[in-house]
Amino acid sequence: MKVLVATEKPFAKVAVDGIRKEVEAAGYELALLEKYTEKAQLLEAVKDANAIIIRSDIIDNEVFDAAPELRIVVRAGAGYDNVDLEAATAHGVCVMNTPGQNSNAVAELAFGMMIMAVRNFYDGKSGTELMGKKLGIHAYGNVGRNVARIAKGIGMDIYAYDAYCPKEVMEADGIKPVDSAEELYATCNVVSLHIPATAETKNSINYDLVNRMPKNGLLVNTARKEVINEADLLRLINDRPDLKYVTDIMPAHHEEFADHFPGRYFSTPKKMGAQTAEANINAGIAAARQIVGFLKDGCEKFRVNKK
Ligand code: 3PG
Incomplete structure (x- = not known):
């Protein structure tokens, strides 16, 4: 064999x-x-x-x-x-x-990118801390659970949305379940994406959803580029100069993101999570x-x- x-x-x-x-x-x-x-x-x-x-x-x-x-x-x-x-x-x-x-590795990278973004990509200017901020975990699977474990150590206020995970599972982990993706984005300062790329999720992270985030919202993507509606996200971060996007999966429109949103966008050159x-x-x-x-x-x- x-x-x-x-x-x-x-x-x-x-x-x-x-x-x-x-x-x-x-x-x-x-x-x-x-x-x-x-x-x-x-x-x-x-x-x-x-x-x-x-x-x-x-x-x-x-x-x-x-x-x-x-x-x-x-x-x-x-x-x-x-x-x-x-x-x-x-x-x-x-x-x-x-x-x-490989889920712990992906979860650790999500925090690496999160800290880099809230510290303004290490440009020397005053940033913010994660402690006390509301973290939204979009899909509570293996990676999402590792993200929750690390976020507890940092002292974040943790929320999650997962249509396929019973709320009791999240509650038993000390996580606050919400009823919809819309509620998660409207609630959280930082959203970390952990959904798979399926027919249902492709392009699902769109203008309307991310626009619900509070001022200075940060979207972290260590999932798949296909779940992002890139045209929507480009339009949104143009309309909302307070938002930041960091991703481990280089978007098809990477050059446009990088040229138009310096200091608010970062992509690893090659998927590094695992x-x-x-x-x-x-x-x-x-x-x-x-x-x-x-x-x-x-x-x-x-x-x-x-x-
Ligand atoms: C996965 O789906 O396990 C992760 O995205 C890691 O993918 P990789 O093996 O291509 O790095």
């Missing part, structure tokens, strides 16, 4: 070493395709792979067509919007993610173990596509 690690944005070496250990202990062979730049390289590498570990790498119908031996794809991470699940099912391939394995040795080790080794469990015992825990 051949397990391919196909990562355009590579794991830390220590994580690859850990993946290799798991794969070889199961008697399988490990192949690496790291930092590839062309899809053709991926199509060539998958042709004899039985299993693939990926990150944000695009796995579409063409990739499945090129991989006749493929039985499983594990997205080492949470969001699997980069994998065509219907194509996977049509090709008889199981798709899994590794929920929770780019820590710890997150790479956790997610990478979980992915390898899930592959071994699937190939040896048929374990389908964490499967995300239909059979």
Whole structure:
């Protein structure tokens, strides 16, 4: 059996070493395709792979067509919007993610960007503190819960909205649940986005929603660029010179944001949320173990596509 690690944005070496250990202990062979730049390289590498570990790498119908031996794809991470699940099912391939394995890393980056923004991007001018401010967590999943844990230490007043999470779960964590996204944005000084990119959420962060934020509001995006209605957000931060936007996922309109809103906008050059040795080790080794469990015992825990 051949397990391919196909990562355009590579794991830390220590994580690859850990993946290799798991794969070889199961008697399988490990192949690496790291930092590839062309899809053709991926199509060539998958042709004899039985299993693939990926990150944000695009796995579409063409990739499945090129991989006749493929039985499983594990997205080492949470969001699997980069994998065509219907194509996977049509090709008889199981798709899994590794929920929770990189969520602390993403949550810590959200605070890194939050502090940078409220301190005016370290320009020397007087900024503000996070303690006592109202934080809105938009989606209370694995990352949202880590954000809440860190925010408690900072002393923030924490609110959350999640249509799929029972309010009792949030209340048990000491978080104040609100009834709608509109209420969250209207209440909070800082909103941290943790929604996945789905048909329902794409473009959902729009002018009307963000405009509800109080004066000097800050929107932090460590989720996906697709959930932002970029044309709306550009228009809004033009209309509202008090708002700031920081993101770990470079917008399609990055140049426009950067040119028009200096001192109020920041994007990492490449999605960095999960780019820590710890997150790479956790997610990478979980992915390898899930592959071994699937190939040896048929374990389908964490499967995300239909059979
Ligand atoms: C995820 O969905 O797990 C995060 O966005 C991290 O993605 P990455 O592996 O591409 O850094």
